[in-house]
Amino acid sequence: MRRVYLDHAAGRPVDERVLEAMLPYFTQKYGNPSTIHTPGNEAREAIEEARGKVAELVGAAKKEEIIFTSGATESNNLALKGAALRNRDRGNHIITSSIEHMSVINTCKELSKQGFEVTYLPVDRYGIVDLEALKRELTDRTILVSIMYANGEIGTIEPIKEISEIVHERGALLHVDAVPAVGQVPIDVVAEGIDLLSISSNDIYGPKGVGALYLRSGVRIVPIIQGGGQERGLRSGTENLPGIVGMGKAAEIAKAEMEAEARRLTRLRDRLISGILEKIPVSFLNGHPTKRLPNNVNVRFSYIEGEALILSLDMEGVACSSGSACTSKTLEPSHVLLATGLKHEEAHGSLLFTLGKQNSEEDVDYVLNLLPGIVKRLRVMSPLTPKELLDHV
Amino acid sequence: MYSEKVMDHFRNPRNMGEIPDADGVGTVGNPVCGDMMTIYIKVKDNRIADIKFKTFGCGAAIATSSMTTELAKGKTIDEALKITRDDVAKDLGGLPPVKMHCSNLAADALHAAIKDYLAKGGKK
Numbered sequence: 001m002r003r004v005y006l007d008h009a010a011g012r013p014v015d016e017r018v019l020e021a022m023l024p025y026f027t028q029k030y031g032n033p034s035t036i037h038t039p040g041n042e043a044r045e046a047i048e049e050a051r052g053k054v055a056e057l058v059g060a061a062k063k064e065e066i067i068f069t070s071g072a073t074e075s076n077n078l079a080l081k082g083a084a085l086r087n088r089d090r091g092n093h094i095i096t097s098s099i100e101h102m103s104v105i106n107t108c109k110e111l112s113k114q115g116f117e118v119t120y121l122p123v124d125r126y127g128i129v130d131l132e133a134l135k136r137e138l139t140d141r142t143i144l145v146s147i148m149y150a151n152g153e154i155g156t157i158e159p160i161k162e163i164s165e166i167v168h169e170r171g172a173l174l175h176v177d178a179v180p181a182v183g184q185v186p187i188d189v190v191a192e193g194i195d196l197l198s199i200s201s202n203d204i205y206g207p208k209g210v211g212a213l214y215l216r217s218g219v220r221i222v223p224i225i226q227g228g229g230q231e232r233g234l235r236s237g238t239e240n241l242p243g244i245v246g247m248g249k250a251a252e253i254a255k256a257e258m259e260a261e262a263r264r265l266t267r268l269r270d271r272l273i274s275g276i277l278e279k280i281p282v283s284f285l286n287g288h289p290t291k292r293l294p295n296n297v298n299v300r301f302s303y304i305e306g307e308a309l310i311l312s313l314d315m316e317g318v319a320c321s322s323g324s325a326c327t328s329k330t331l332e333p334s335h336v337l338l339a340t341g342l343k344h345e346e347a348h349g350s351l352l353f354t355l356g357k358q359n360s361e362e363d364v365d366y367v368l369n370l371l372p373g374i375v376k377r378l379r380v381m382s383p384l385t386p387k388e389l390l391d392h393v
Numbered sequence: 394m395y396s397e398k399v400m401d402h403f404r405n406p407r408n409m410g411e412i413p414d415a416d417g418v419g420t421v422g423n424p425v426c427g428d429m430m431t432i433y434i435k436v437k438d439n440r441i442a443d444i445k446f447k448t449f450g451c452g453a454a455i456a457t458s459s460m461t462t463e464l465a466k467g468k469t470i471d472e473a474l475k476i477t478r479d480d481v482a483k484d485l486g487g488l489p490p491v492k493m494h495c496s497n498l499a500a501d502a503l504h505a506a507i508k509d510y511l512a513k514g515g516k517k
Contacts, residue, residue: 303449304449305427305428305449305450305451305454307451307452308403308450308451308452308454308455311395311400311403311451311452315404324427324451325426325427326427326428326450326451326453326495326496331491331495333427343425344424344425344426344427345424345425345427348424348427380409381406381409381447381448381449381455382447382448382449383420383429383430383431383447383448383449384424384429384449
């Protein structure tokens with residue numbers, strides 16, 4: 001059976017060149033970067049080289065502004081808790097959006113238990129953050145604003161530069177969770193005025209279990225892990241040497257290949273979106289039609305449920321995702337889709353395809369050939385489907 | 394995630410469809426929660442002579458609907474009323490714990506269809 005992997009937002013393969021770069025650091029170059037002998041020096045140099053490559057990918061002015069972590073969840077925790085606790089004397093108000101990743105939302109919830117006030121900004125029906133609401137909610141007590149660069153579920157790209165100007169006018173810090181965007185769209189932390197930026201390794205075809213936080217020079221945060229003082233004291237713990245080397249290599253490749261790959265993926269994305277909307281009646285696009293990540297296709301079909309769609313596609317070799325409650329741990333539909341104004345029953349019928357390097361036009365056409373039949377089969381089964389629709393499809 | 398039996402019923406649902414002149418119809422769940430099912434029964438000589446279902450929902454919701462119709466077909470009204478959610482799950486080789494509550498509603502839909510039949514003057 002043909003296998004078509006279209007769930008790159010959930011997990012990506014490690015690029016072969018990345019794996020190759022990592023391998024010596026398991027069995028041959030295993031020194032601890034905190035030591036001063038030759039193997040230690042070798043390890044330290046490798047980490048600094050990787051730091052430089054990650055810095056370049058996001059346009060950081062200095063490589064020292066990159067702190068390696070165990071992944072983007074830790075980066076988001078460190079950014080929010082670190083900045084909030086460090087700036088407590090200046091205020092206790094944090095602003096974020098209602099479509100952030102759970103590692104931001106749940107960290108904010110934890111901070112509210114510790115006495116911080118958190119405002120969750122609404123988004124429009126495309127998922128774009130309400131800038132007027134941001135202006136309204138900012139006060140002199142606002143110390144931190146955290147808005148994602150782009151949403152991994154609906155693909156919507158946020159106006160970060162405008163947000164940054166608004167936030168800095170009021171003297172607050174701007175943290176940006178850039179996990180789904182890094183390596184897909186060009187990011188320039190300096191030009192866009194970003195103070196803290198979370199990056200994941202796996203999302204740029206590096207290994208899982210490693211990530212980074214960009215921290216602009218002069219921005220002060222406190223660590224959330226105490227120990228031997230690695231990563232300028234901001235992230236103690238012996239460095240994940242092979243992982244960091246892998247992330248560095250992945251960043252280097254992403255920088256070199258991003259532009260061409262984004263163009264290729266955008267073509268595939270638009271072919272998949274227009275094919276679905278054309279071939280399947282009562283189907284809709286979720287997210288913005290153009291301010292959209294090159295690899296993101298999020299659609300919904302009335303009268304049916306997403307998990308049944310995923311299972312049906314999986315039986316034909318296609319791996320994808322859904323915002324349906326039936327596929328979540330909380331039994332609630334995607335908070336992102338609900339925030340864009342969808343009803344629960346609409347969110348249940350959503351389907352998310354995230355494209356990646358290995359996907360071809362043939363993969364897209366394979367899905368386009370399969371999906372109408374699958375949707376029809378489930379609609380025939382559903383008591384919600386109007387009779388007229390069944391007569392026509 | 395699902396047992397082979399669940400996947401079999403999901404792939405090849407038994408008794409899917411409607412009975413236009415049904416003797417009893419039962420609907421449970423709602424689209425907001427993500428699961429809704431309707432069961433139609435035709436009763437003859439106090440037995441469920443025919444049964445069909447329509448379901449909106451996840452794999453478990455579809456499989457339990459299919460399994461329930463299979464369990465109920467040919468049973469007397471009293472026997473069919475004794476079919477429980479647990480029976481359905483057991484005969485499917487188990488369900489993931491999270492699905493036991495929200496998606497295992499088909500036995501309730503069957504009972505609702507029987508009550509509808511009885512309320513319309515049907516005999517036990």
